[in-house]
Amino acid sequence: AQTVTQSQPEMSVQEAETVTLSCTYDTSESDYYLFWYKQPPSRQMILVIRQEAYKQQNATENRFSVNFQKAAKSFSLKISDSQLGDAAMYFCAWGADSNYQLIWGAGTKLIIKP
Amino acid sequence: SAVISQKPSRDICQRGTSLTIQCQVDSQVTMMFWYRQQPGQSLTLIATANQGSEATYESGFVIDKFPISRPNLTFSTLTVSNMSPEDSSIYLCSVALIQGAGGYTFGSGTRLTVV
Numbered sequence: 001a002q003t004v005t006q007s008q009p010e011m012s013v014q015e016a017e018t019v020t021l022s023c024t025y026d027t028s029e030s031d032y033y034l035f036w037y038k039q040p041p042s043r044q045m046i047l048v049i050r051q052e053a054y055k056q057q058n059a060t061e062n063r064f065s066v067n068f069q070k071a072a073k074s075f076s077l078k079i080s081d082s083q084l085g086d087a088a089m090y091f092c093a094w095g096a097d098s099n100y101q102l103i104w105g106a107g108t109k110l111i112i113k114p
Numbered sequence: 115s116a117v118i119s120q121k122p123s124r125d126i127c128q129r130g131t132s133l134t135i136q137c138q139v140d141s142q143v144t145m146m147f148w149y150r151q152q153p154g155q156s157l158t159l160i161a162t163a164n165q166g167s168e169a170t171y172e173s174g175f176v177i178d179k180f181p182i183s184r185p186n187l188t189f190s191t192l193t194v195s196n197m198s199p200e201d202s203s204i205y206l207c208s209v210a211l212i213q214g215a216g217g218y219t220f221g222s223g224t225r226l227t228v229v
Binding site: 042047091 | 157206218
């Protein structure tokens with residue numbers, strides 16, 4: 001069975017600095033997708049970034065980038081130049097290419113210190 | 115990406131009553147998903163809803179407690195029946211426009227408190 005593990009329940013970072021959130025997963029599938037979602041206090045789940053497993057190049061979206069290590073089954077999220085609006089719960093999720101369902105990590109609460 | 119309107123955004127309900135949550139999508143989607151998120155926790159999938167067929171429920175969730183309607187490709191409802199305080203959670207609907215590649219869009223969630 002697929003699992004997703006986020007080992008950091010909470011992380012804090014000074015505004016304008018860089019923080020990395022960790023995520024590991026376990027799967028025997030060869031084709032899959034990985035996602036990072038952000039959930040601020042408003043409850044809205046917002047897609048931050050996604051990575052296709054078949055792509056070796058790490059995905060990047062503005063200040064957000066991932067370090068995808070397929071062999072190690074690791075998918076970390078780096079947030080550069082942290083802003084107060086980045087404060088939220090961050091969830092890592094895995095999805096197979098063969099179906100629609102997502103497997104979710106437990107989440108990491110990110111605190112931004114002004 | 116799709117835009118989902120989820121209603122109500124929050125409600126406080128008496129135990130023993132039922133609440134129906136609605137999700138309206140601005141485009142046609144094959145599959146819709148209903149999640150529960152208990153305070154401070156991750157998302158738990160309740161069921162997957164296809165248009166025109168019975169919803170598929172995950173282990174621990176039953177149709178009598180969480181009946182789902184999916185009358186067309188843009189709309190779905192989830193009813194939380196015979197509520198107890200343990201049902202107090204955030205309920206979220208989600209859609210996937212394209213399997214895997216497109217990512218998944220979420221409604222804004224319904225915060226339910228049962229007293």
